[in-house]
Amino acid sequence: MAGLESALAHLGSIEALAARATPVHRLDPRAKLLTTGAFLATVVSFGPRQVIPLLPLALYPVALGALGDVPARPVLARLALASPFVLLVAIWNPLLDRAPALAIGGLVVSGGWLSFASILLRFCLTLGAALVLVAVTGFDATCAALGRLGAPRILVEQLLLLHRYLFVLVDEAARLLRAHALRAPEARRPGLRVAGSMLGQLLLRTLARAQRIHRAMLCRGFDGVLRRRGALRLRAVDLAFTGGWCAFFALARAVDLPRLLGGLALGAGR
Amino acid sequence: MHMSDAFLSPAVGGAMLAASGGVASVAARRLRRRPDEGRVALMGVLGAFVFAAQMVNFAIPGTGSSGHLAGGLLLAILLGPHAAFLTMASVLAVQAFVFADGGLLALGCNLFNMGFCACYVAYPLACRPLVGREASARRLALGAVAGSVLALQLGALGVVVETALSGASALPLRSFALLLLPVHLAIGIAEGLVTGAVVLFLRRTRPELLAGGAPAAPGRRSLRPVLVGAALAAALVGGVVSWFASARPDGLEWSLARVGAAPPAVDRLHRLLEGLQAATALLPGYAFRGDAAPAGAAPWPAPSAGTTASGIAGALLTLGLAVAVGAALRLARRADRSPRTPAGPP
Amino acid sequence: MSHHLVSAADLRFAYPDGTEALRGVSFVIHHGESVGLVGANGAGKSTLLLHLAGALLPTSGQVRVGDWPVTASTLPQIRRSLGLVFQDADDQLFMPTVGDDVAFGPLNLGLPPAEVDRCVAAALERVGAAHLRDRPSHRLSGGEKRLAAIAAVLSSSPDILVMDEPSANLDPAARRRILSLLRSFEHTKIVASHDLDLVLDVCARTIVLHEGRVAADGPSAEILADARLLEPVRLEPPLRLQACPRCGGAAR
Ligand SMILES: Nc1ncnc2c1ncn2[C@@H]1O[C@H](COP(=O)(O)OP(=O)(O)O)[C@@H](O)[C@H]1O
Ligand SMILES: [Mg+2]
Numbered sequence: 001m002a003g004l005e006s007a008l009a010h011l012g013s014i015e016a017l018a019a020r021a022t023p024v025h026r027l028d029p030r031a032k033l034l035t036t037g038a039f040l041a042t043v044v045s046f047g048p049r050q051v052i053p054l055l056p057l058a059l060y061p062v063a064l065g066a067l068g069d070v071p072a073r074p075v076l077a078r079l080a081l082a083s084p085f086v087l088l089v090a091i092w093n094p095l096l097d098r099a100p101a102l103a104i105g106g107l108v109v110s111g112g113w114l115s116f117a118s119i120l121l122r123f124c125l126t127l128g129a130a131l132v133l134v135a136v137t138g139f140d141a142t143c144a145a146l147g148r149l150g151a152p153r154i155l156v157e158q159l160l161l162l163h164r165y166l167f168v169l170v171d172e173a174a175r176l177l178r179a180h181a182l183r184a185p186e187a188r189r190p191g192l193r194v195a196g197s198m199l200g201q202l203l204l205r206t207l208a209r210a211q212r213i214h215r216a217m218l219c220r221g222f223d224g225v226l227r228r229r230g231a232l233r234l235r236a237v238d239l240a241f242t243g244g245w246c247a248f249f250a251l252a253r254a255v256d257l258p259r260l261l262g263g264l265a266l267g268a269g270r
Numbered sequence: 271m272h273m274s275d276a277f278l279s280p281a282v283g284g285a286m287l288a289a290s291g292g293v294a295s296v297a298a299r300r301l302r303r304r305p306d307e308g309r310v311a312l313m314g315v316l317g318a319f320v321f322a323a324q325m326v327n328f329a330i331p332g333t334g335s336s337g338h339l340a341g342g343l344l345l346a347i348l349l350g351p352h353a354a355f356l357t358m359a360s361v362l363a364v365q366a367f368v369f370a371d372g373g374l375l376a377l378g379c380n381l382f383n384m385g386f387c388a389c390y391v392a393y394p395l396a397c398r399p400l401v402g403r404e405a406s407a408r409r410l411a412l413g414a415v416a417g418s419v420l421a422l423q424l425g426a427l428g429v430v431v432e433t434a435l436s437g438a439s440a441l442p443l444r445s446f447a448l449l450l451l452p453v454h455l456a457i458g459i460a461e462g463l464v465t466g467a468v469v470l471f472l473r474r475t476r477p478e479l480l481a482g483g484a485p486a487a488p489g490r491r492s493l494r495p496v497l498v499g500a501a502l503a504a505a506l507v508g509g510v511v512s513w514f515a516s517a518r519p520d521g522l523e524w525s526l527a528r529v530g531a532a533p534p535a536v537d538r539l540h541r542l543l544e545g546l547q548a549a550t551a552l553l554p555g556y557a558f559r560g561d562a563a564p565a566g567a568a569p570w571p572a573p574s575a576g577t578t579a580s581g582i583a584g585a586l587l588t589l590g591l592a593v594a595v596g597a598a599l600r601l602a603r604r605a606d607r608s609p610r611t612p613a614g615p616p
Numbered sequence: 617m618s619h620h621l622v623s624a625a626d627l628r629f630a631y632p633d634g635t636e637a638l639r640g641v642s643f644v645i646h647h648g649e650s651v652g653l654v655g656a657n658g659a660g661k662s663t664l665l666l667h668l669a670g671a672l673l674p675t676s677g678q679v680r681v682g683d684w685p686v687t688a689s690t691l692p693q694i695r696r697s698l699g700l701v702f703q704d705a706d707d708q709l710f711m712p713t714v715g716d717d718v719a720f721g722p723l724n725l726g727l728p729p730a731e732v733d734r735c736v737a738a739a740l741e742r743v744g745a746a747h748l749r750d751r752p753s754h755r756l757s758g759g760e761k762r763l764a765a766i767a768a769v770l771s772s773s774p775d776i777l778v779m780d781e782p783s784a785n786l787d788p789a790a791r792r793r794i795l796s797l798l799r800s801f802e803h804t805k806i807v808a809s810h811d812l813d814l815v816l817d818v819c820a821r822t823i824v825l826h827e828g829r830v831a832a833d834g835p836s837a838e839i840l841a842d843a844r845l846l847e848p849v850r851l852e853p854p855l856r857l858q859a860c861p862r863c864g865g866a867a868r
Binding site for chain 2: 014022036037040041043044045048051052055056058059062063065066067069078082085086089090092093096097104112115119120122123126127130131133134139142146151152153154155157158159160161162163164165166168169170172173174176177189190191192193194195196197198199200201202203204206207209210211213214217224226256257258259260261262263265266
């Protein structure tokens with residue numbers, strides 16, 4: 001229960017962020033969605049043991065977050081919250097793959113540790129970029145973009161309604177649980193039977209609500225299509241945004257930028 | 271359980287995204303043929319219900335641990351497979367886009383693991399035959415448990431196979447499966463019990479809802495092509511995986527192979543994969559079990575002091591640069607903003 | 617004048633589970649009338665209003681709105697001329713933002729985009745909620761939600777405004793706001809409520825519903841002051857029409 005409530009609080013803060021008006025927020029949501037997709041594809045296309053060549057890609061979430069006024073702390077908190085499962089899977093790599101792959105001074109690093117670090121870095125990059133994307137776009141605009149990019153109409157309508165009633169139903173569930181807790185103070189959680197009828201109750205209310213919503217739609221002329229105002233317009237700046245970042249991703253994929261940089265720095269220092 | 275972007279290769283992520291997207295568009299087309307009659311509202315609100323239901327943590331009898339409803343199977347019972355699949359798609363998309371659970375690239379995998387397996391495989395195979403209109407309470411509970419267990423086992427297997435195909439984890443397929451499947455067996459039984467309890471409650475209070483949700487006869491006929499497609503896909507994936515698994519020595523052998531020379535079969539597989547990879551440039555560099563790999567193809571050639579030093583220096587420089595760029599952009603934004611009053615709601 | 621007339625003739629309705637919610641309701645409401653529909657919980661007020669909007673179709677009997685009988689084939693015309701504000705604003709505000717919700721009706725009427733924007737602005741202005749346009753509906757207060765729901769109905773410029781419990785769950789300030797809004801609406805209006813003070817303020821005529829039947833129908837000032845009429849239908853006269861318990865004198 002606390003999990004979802006804190007997640008909703010997080011959602012509230014993310015939505016407040018998405019309501020801001022920075023140049024990044026004003027970009028067409030399709031441009032942001034596609035660019036982030038290209039970013040994710042680039043990140044995961046690196047080899048399983050590659051760590052350092054991935055680093056330049058961090059520029060994308062960092063720059064997007066900075067330009068969109070996204071505070072770092074909630075993003076990092078969310079990353080920490082989501083990390084246990086990734087750690088659980090990744091931790092086997094250093095245990096199973098012990099062949100030395102790299103020596104830093106006298107320290108020999110095994111391939112397993114490299115791939116471990118690589119997974120963690122990918123995790124931070126992909127999830128970080130997704131969080132920043134949501135914070136600078138908002139759910140609503142993301143749905144509009146999905147619709148324009150060819151997602152089935154019924155799916156987009158689903159998403160809008162789900163998001164709208166998420167809060168209403170979570171409140172309802174919270175009330176049910178509170179009522180249960182007040183009347184059964186010694187039981188920490190409801191048992192199977194009670195949970196079954198509690199969920200059944202919640203479901204009945206949900207179904208009744210669905211019927212009322214449908215009536216409200218009909219009363220205002222709903223004919224099977226959820227119409228919305230406002231069309232998305234791709235501007236030059238959107239194309240430049242997507243094109244520029246994709247070129248950067250391609251460069252980072254093709255050239256090991258950190259090594260180049262390091263070589264240059266060491267060469268100059270000599 | 272959510273698949274994460276971090277474990278995926280672009281090939282696997284892309285293929286699963288395409289497959290799930292295809293199923294979603296087929297399901298949407300099927301639904302469009304029937305009149306709305308409140309379905310849009312019903313599906314949307316039931317999607318929200320799945321979230322809310324996850325707050326109701328219940329005690330699993332005899333274990334002391336707790337579980338919650340995942341919802342795929344219950345949705346299938348209430349809505350029929352097509353609408354349930356689309357509703358699960360919206361649930362997972364909200365989890366990906368809003369809560370950043372699971373990741374955007376992994377959406378296809380998650381939709382397959384948690385939506386497709388529950389709605390198109392477990393529901394028609396294990397659940398629908400048992401959850402008839404006149405089924406006894408015991409039979410109904412059995413159907414719900416069988417369906418949930420099947421759905422969750424298939425879903426967990428999906429995670430294992432997708433991770434293995436992506437090559438991110440060094441954990442052999444078999445051990446990974448042994449790790450995940452028993453856990454999901456327990457979760458599946460709990461989920462099945464509570465699904466059964468909810469269905470029983472509904473049948474007691476509003477029997478007409480269960481009858482109305484899934485029109486049996488047309489649903490069954492229209493389901494066949496989807497099922498055949500799924501079976502073919504499963505066979506294909508299974509074939510590829512078993513080929514992988516048999517070619518790749520597992521657990522103990524594998525660590526032994528690391529100490530000595532790689533078995534010739536593994537060597538051949540490497541060559542093959544590297545050839546494939548060079549041709550497609552999509553599969554990540556499988557210099558993974560690297561000792562046998564030729565130096566040119568490996569991302570990190572034999573450790574040598576010089577290259578390592580420049581690599582480390584470059585990494586530090588890159589990180590510093592990224593942070594500096596972020597800070598500079600932030601400062602620029604602040605300077606840009608300060609003359610105006612901050613926009614946005616209070 | 618039959619235009620904007622609302623009438624019911626021996627209206628009967630049973631819900632699918634067998635509950636008889638309406639058991640023969642008849643009335644005629646003329647253009648420009650303001651009618652309060654009062655009755656205890658479960659008297660059938662909401663069910664009746666849903667029939668007026670064609671969201672439920674009667675088991676027997678007939679409803680007429682304007683020149684049309686309410687049937688499945690006339691629903692588009694009915695819904696163009698009659699706007700229903702639901703009891704729970706959460707049911708009515710199903711779009712992501714208030715602006716989207718207010719635009720929903722005009723868009724379904726097929727109006728061009730510029731015209732839709734104009735309707736949205738006008739409706740929000742009317743209820744004094746122009747500042748809420750881009751806010752997500754789920755982050756509004758109860759009073760703001762109610763205003764948004766009313767704007768969402770006004771934007772289609774209905775000739776007949778029907779409201780279900782407009783003042784339920786509102787704080788006094790929000791209630792006052794709704795009240796003055798209702799007074800300013802000059803077309804036909806029908807308000808279901810057990811807030812009899814509000815009915816007395818806004819509606820010249822009152823219909824009392826009891827267990828699915830019309831128990832009384834007449835001028836609000838008479839009906840709402842008649843304690844002997846209201847008691848059997850589980851209602852009480854508004855406080856300001858009751859005799860003062862301290863001094864024994866009648867108010868007003
Ligand atoms: N969806 C429904 N299914 C079955 N019975 C219902 C439903 N909605 C309302 N009723 C019943 O119909 C009667 C009238 O309800 P309603 O019109 O909501 O009353 P009011 O709005 O005056 O409080 C009540 O007895 C109520 O229990
Ligand atoms: Mg009511």
